[in-house]
Amino acid sequence: MANLPILQFEEQIVETVDRNPVVVIIGETGSGKSTQLSQILHRRGYTKSGIIGVTQPRRVAAVSVARRVAQELGVHLGDEVGYAIRFEDRTSERTHIKYLTDGVLLRESLSNPELSQYSVIILDEAHERSLNTDILLGLMKRLVRMRASNLKVLITSATLDGEKVSNFFSNCPILSVPGKLYPVEILYSNERPTSYLEASLKAALDIHIREPEGDVLIFMTGQDDIEKLVSKLEDRVQSLEEGSCLDAIILPLHGSLPPEMQVRVFSPPPPNCRRFIVATNIAETSLTVDGVVYVIDSGYVKQRQYNPSTGMYSLDVVQISKVQANQRAGRAGRTRPGKCYRLYPSILYNDDFLDVTVPEIQRSSLAGSVLYLKSLDLSDMDILKFEFLDPPSSESLEDALKQLYLIDAIDENGLITSIGRVMAELPLEPSLSRTLMEANECGCLFQALTVAAMLSAETTLLPGRSKSTEKKRKHSHLDLPDGSGWGDHIQLLQIFEEWDRTNYDIGWCKDHNLQVRGMLFVKDVRKQLSQIMQKIAKGSLDVRANGRWNEGEQDYRNLRKALCIGYANQLAERMVHHNGYRTLGFKPQVVQVHPSSVLKPDDEGKLPEYVVYHELIATSRPYLRNVCAVEIHWVMPILNKVKKINVNKLSGGTDLAVEGTEGNLSDLPKKEVNIAGVPDDHKSRIQAARDRFLARKAKK
DNA sequence: GAGCACTGC
Structure with a gap:
């Protein structure tokens, strides 16, 4: 600790912080910024008037850094030094230094917008530009104006965007603290390889044959490529002459690997053995x-990106940024001098790579964030004028407003509704929050809580999806419930209910090939949601089991209706002649239900006329993932609402003159609203659909 | 008939 580079800068840091409300710290890897900044300011008296909060983008980081600082100060974790992450608050009245995820700080700011308990807020790893960090940056800008006399904000960032952050905060000072990395030699390729899989293979073998011991970390894009490279590498290494080089262990590393496989990379290799770790950006x-x-x-x-005009996510392979390239290279210099082989020419890095990664806020649907900001009730709050470090497009903001309007979170003037206020309290996507509120009205909250919790964990429920190991959940022989034909939400509900009946038996999860950790997470989330609903709904609600009926007898009607109201912004209509769907409310997309869905066609092989979907994502094709069958007469009022949308009004535009605040939004594009996706003749189509529906019913 | 990187409240 004594030789951490940052400690030589203590005087300079304290002096700068004393004189400025905001300071940007460029701290390279190994500088000690995450553990030392808080301690320095604590030593210098900044905890006399409040606590020091340090945000981290990840839970594990918040916990491990807090633990480390407590150790260095010789105190018990949770006393003077503590942390707060979802489901776990280890702080007390004695806590001076608090590590927390940026999501938790956002929640705190919902109930205390001035964050008055803090004398210092340090946004660590801000260069990662998570959605939450970006919103916090905007909030901090307002907050330092309001609390200029008693709040200090420190933002740690990377070399390449420190300037930009400083500009954002009125050209505040930038301090650079060197890191403790060993030098890493960068070697570029002469040109982009035609196959980076083959190029990686060749580079790995070259290292293995020519270079002295030391592990090799290979960055690939996804599970498929990782598995291919691992097997090719295994073949090639085996064919090398015995004793001609070190032994080799080849390990894949990616997010969908079960945890016990992930931790294999932490056990040191046997002697005379080189490890190859083939990894994603994890x-x-x-x-x-x-x-x-x-x-x-x-x-x-x-990278996942969102298209606000179609409401569709896509997962694309894109070029990394310079910051990412440097971060990757730095991984070679942690224990001794290293080498980084870049499979691209230096000219590409210099001229073509973006300096920093496109921030998440420009790649996501903003419905949740906009609702959050609206619920803060900032007096000068106008979402389209909120100061973002990198503003999202106005198209993206308008899309968010449109979606929030369709699910009743804001009114036609863009003002937050009482429903919207409650929704913002829930740690869920707006569609699911709205579903819970509606379920509370229809008496099926008990079930809706389960669905929302299951969807929050959906990706962590299944074990790795690799071709070899996959046991399919949906069309499996593992006799999981099948959603009774109504779709995936209902199936998720039934799965949890079955587990509930076993009294949360761990063995049951294993038997059904469900990740135990994922299911336990669902239980936690469900409990948390239920507590929040009890608190805000003031006793009027039903979280007890009276939403349960005898199985087999119910059509989940109330729950499906609640889902329909909640997902009014994610609605699709079946095409007339086949089982493709067309999205409604966006520029219409022809999409298909994902083949893994349990949604069942009727006797004629037709899928339901209308479905709501949890996610629309283009992989090999555009797919609806997690769908639920809904009834035509629930859909019609929504379509009418879609038709009436006026984005200008939603963004506070056209009617401003009437209210005498003309010119307030002069910078807004006054574009004609065209809600594509709702054909003018939709009424006749609905009529036709209903006829077909009735005809089918009569036939039965 | 497909297969999705990573986080977080």
């Missing part, structure tokens, strides 16, 4: 593998 920030000396960087990453 090894860029989330997991640190010791012993890495060589890095092979493909220069690509798989």
